[in-house]
Amino acid sequence: QVQLAESGGGSVQSVAPLRLSCTFAKYRYETYCMAWFRPTPGKDRDGVATIGSNGFTEYGEFARGRFSISQGNAEKTVYLEMNNLQPEDTAMYCCAAEGPICVLSIWADQYNYWGHGTQVTVSS
Numbered sequence: 001q002v003q004l005a006e007s008g009g010g011s012v013q014s015v016a017p018l019r020l021s022c023t024f025a026k027y028r029y030e031t032y033c034m035a036w037f038r039p040t041p042g043k044d045r046d047g048v049a050t051i052g053s054n055g056f057t058e059y060g061e062f063a064r065g066r067f068s069i070s071q072g073n074a075e076k077t078v079y080l081e082m083n084n085l086q087p088e089d090t091a092m093y094c095c096a097a098e099g100p101i102c103v104l105s106i107w108a109d110q111y112n113y114w115g116h117g118t119q120v121t122v123s124s
Helices: none
Strands: 004-005 010-013 018-025 033-040 043-052 057-059 067-071 075-081 091-100 118-123
Touching: 004 091, 018 033, 018 091, 018 118, 033 075, 043 067, 043 075, 057 067, 075 091
Parallel strands: 010 118
Antiparallel strands: 004 018, 018 075, 033 043, 033 091, 043 057, 067 075, 091 118
């Protein structure tokens, strides 16, 4: 059973940085797409950023310029670096994965594997 585990969430003050991690365990293929999502009022989940095993990335409009997704040195680990955090970024951030065949996408319906999420709370 494929397992995703997020970590790194917490409570921070506005404009502080935070780094989230997602590990993708018990997955036996080399190719994958991994993404971060957060719930948004009126939407199921808003795509934050996505990265493929080839290193290609895409970002949600609100994340461009502030957030950065990257692959870690450990196998099948992805980081989300968040800078200039604002109170409206407060949310449960979930990582998702798909593979071995996948389309790099910030749409939630493209992913079948999900973690439980890590809470990020930003105070002003």
